[in-house]
Amino acid sequence: MMKAGLRHAGEVAVLDLAGKITIGEGDVVLRDKVHELLDAGKNKILLNLQAVTYMDSAGIGELVACYKRAREKGGAVRLLNPSGKVFDLLQLTKLEQVFDTFRDESEALKSF
Amino acid sequence: MMKAGLRHAGEVAVLDLAGKITIGEGDVVLRDKVHELLDAGKNKILLNLQAVTYMDSAGIGELVACYKRAREKGGAVRLLNPSGKVFDLLQLTKLEQVFDTFRDESEALKSF
Amino acid sequence: MAAETSVQIAIASDVRLVDVVHGAAERVAEIAGFAEEDALSAALAVREAVINAVKHGNGCDPALSVDVVLEAGREGFRATVRDRGRGFDPGAAPDPTAEGNRLRTHGRGLLLIRAFVDEVRFRYAEGQGMEVELIKKRRAESAA
Amino acid sequence: MAAETSVQIAIASDVRLVDVVHGAAERVAEIAGFAEEDALSAALAVREAVINAVKHGNGCDPALSVDVVLEAGREGFRATVRDRGRGFDPGAAPDPTAEGNRLRTHGRGLLLIRAFVDEVRFRYAEGQGMEVELIKKRRAESAA
Ligand SMILES: Nc1ncnc2c1ncn2[C@@H]1O[C@H](COP(=O)(O)OP(=O)(O)O)[C@@H](O)[C@H]1O
Ligand SMILES: Nc1ncnc2c1ncn2[C@@H]1O[C@H](COP(=O)(O)OP(=O)(O)O)[C@@H](O)[C@H]1O
Numbered sequence: 400m401m402k403a404g405l406r407h408a409g410e411v412a413v414l415d416l417a418g419k420i421t422i423g424e425g426d427v428v429l430r431d432k433v434h435e436l437l438d439a440g441k442n443k444i445l446l447n448l449q450a451v452t453y454m455d456s457a458g459i460g461e462l463v464a465c466y467k468r469a470r471e472k473g474g475a476v477r478l479l480n481p482s483g484k485v486f487d488l489l490q491l492t493k494l495e496q497v498f499d500t501f502r503d504e505s506e507a508l509k510s511f
Numbered sequence: 512m513m514k515a516g517l518r519h520a521g522e523v524a525v526l527d528l529a530g531k532i533t534i535g536e537g538d539v540v541l542r543d544k545v546h547e548l549l550d551a552g553k554n555k556i557l558l559n560l561q562a563v564t565y566m567d568s569a570g571i572g573e574l575v576a577c578y579k580r581a582r583e584k585g586g587a588v589r590l591l592n593p594s595g596k597v598f599d600l601l602q603l604t605k606l607e608q609v610f611d612t613f614r615d616e617s618e619a620l621k622s623f
Numbered sequence: 624m625a626a627e628t629s630v631q632i633a634i635a636s637d638v639r640l641v642d643v644v645h646g647a648a649e650r651v652a653e654i655a656g657f658a659e660e661d662a663l664s665a666a667l668a669v670r671e672a673v674i675n676a677v678k679h680g681n682g683c684d685p686a687l688s689v690d691v692v693l694e695a696g697r698e699g700f701r702a703t704v705r706d707r708g709r710g711f712d713p714g715a716a717p718d719p720t721a722e723g724n725r726l727r728t729h730g731r732g733l734l735l736i737r738a739f740v741d742e743v744r745f746r747y748a749e750g751q752g753m754e755v756e757l758i759k760k761r762r763a764e765s766a767a
Numbered sequence: 768m769a770a771e772t773s774v775q776i777a778i779a780s781d782v783r784l785v786d787v788v789h790g791a792a793e794r795v796a797e798i799a800g801f802a803e804e805d806a807l808s809a810a811l812a813v814r815e816a817v818i819n820a821v822k823h824g825n826g827c828d829p830a831l832s833v834d835v836v837l838e839a840g841r842e843g844f845r846a847t848v849r850d851r852g853r854g855f856d857p858g859a860a861p862d863p864t865a866e867g868n869r870l871r872t873h874g875r876g877l878l879l880i881r882a883f884v885d886e887v888r889f890r891y892a893e894g895q896g897m898e899v900e901l902i903k904k905r906r907a908e909s910a911a
Pocket of ligand 2: 456815819820823824850852853854855860872873874875876877878897
């Protein structure tokens with residue numbers, strides 16, 4: 400199961416994700432958490448992917464869905480520290496060209 | 512795969528085991544490590560089970576085999592911090608009545 | 624038990640494949656509603672039955688398969704493990720917890736199976752092999 | 768490919784069971800000699816083929832099974848994933864990496880399958896369903 404911890408850094412909501420973002424589990428958690436944030440008017444969202452081990456196509460699809468939903472609300476979803484398989488998957492799908500992605504948290508926070 | 516880290520505390524060899532002690536993998540690692548120690552004349556062995564998640568009957572059997580081998584060489588195999596499933600398994604098999612088992616490492620080291 | 628969802632697995636008699644069934648059993652027990660610890664108990668029982676089927680039933684002959692069915696239902700978890708062997712008398716195995724047996728390096732599989740699930744049935748079908756059936760029931764509240 | 772060891776799995780068309788096949792594929796790939804990262808690649812390819820079989824092939828009908836064979840051989844890892852559906856033309860799927868498609872929330876499964884194994888074959892057998900065959904070869908040194 401994927402875990403999702405929530406922190407607030409000024410205006411930015413940071414979701415620390417851990418585990419795998421996969422069909423029927425992680426993708427659902429991700430969708431629900433981002434929905435909650437957007438419903439609460441928090442539309443600047445940083446997804447910390449450091450501890451995410453892998454995603455499948457359903458998880459990747461949900462990442463894109465979150466990106467679009469935040470943008471519709473005038474906000475943004477950005478990524479922190481994708482690594483290993485997750486980094487490979489973002490490259491492979493060319494989503495690295497869609498998402499603003501950061502290695503350094505303070506830099507990521509400043510970017511919003 | 513089970514991992515086994517070796518430390519020496521005076522005369523006692525401490526094996527820090529992590530993972531599962533199961534058939535064809537962890538049991539083989541355990542056997543090989545204890546064999547090496549006994550061959551090197553190190554017959555006071557403390558198995559730190561803290562990070563062992565579970566064992567199967569093959570792993571438990573190997574634990575007993577190690578106990579007997581050390582005793583034959585005039586030494587001893589003792590246990591540190593079995594927890595969760597491992598603790599349950601030692602109770603269930605009544606091996607808690609065979610193995611000297613400790614919660615505190617310094618106490619365990621003094622016991623040899 | 625009405626199965627809500629199920630998995631069938633056939634493995635070659637190779638101890639390296641025991642983990643495959645263990646992992647599958649853990650997942651199916653989770654789907655059946657068991658929390659992590661109880662799902663591990665169910666998986667350990669299945670694991671021991673599979674080890675016995677591979678070793679004693681099929682004599683580790685890779686040409687002989689072990690056939691496993693895993694089911695998640697509203698009442699709980701059910702597994703059957705079938706080998707191609709000549710069967711055995713499960714009542715005849717010595718008690719590994721008896722004082723004189725505690726230092727034996729084998730003979731604890733059946734004990735673990737019986738401890739970790741609620742019902743265990745052994746069936747032998749002439750010319751077909753031994754089948755072990757394991758059932759772990761969901762309780763309204765308590766954890767087993 | 769001569770199989771050294773093999774596993775057959777049949778799952779009900781239930782996305783919660785995809786993990787069962789994923790875990791089994793990872794283990795069989797390890798037995799075939801792949802290190803952790805490559806075994807995960809192989810498992811991800813199998814995972815996507817199984818998701819497609821469950822969703823598109825069998826329409827998530829729990830009465831229809833997805834049949835998987837996993838093999839470890841000296842040359843590497845091989846998997847077949849078969850559904851009961853009407854098949855499809857794998858060449859017709861749009862490229863999810865094309866600029867206009869990058870914000871689509873679906874359509875990346877075939878891309879992942881092709882990226883993570885060395886050979887992919889699609890076969891349709893009239894009245895039987897679609898079968899996807901995946902092969903990942905062991906290399907003497909390099910990691911894929
Ligand atoms: N599937 C089986 N086919 C034949 N004999 C079996 C089978 N399962 C168990 N047995 C017999 O029962 C005995 C006890 O089994 P078990 O408690 O699992 O311990 P172990 O396998 O370590 O000997 C075995 O030694 C074997 O003789
Ligand atoms: N096993 C299958 N049976 C029928 N159609 C399939 C199958 N696998 C894939 N397809 C078709 O190919 C398309 C692309 O598949 P894929 O790249 O995995 O993306 P997605 O499943 O997210 O749509 C699917 O939308 C579906 O129309």
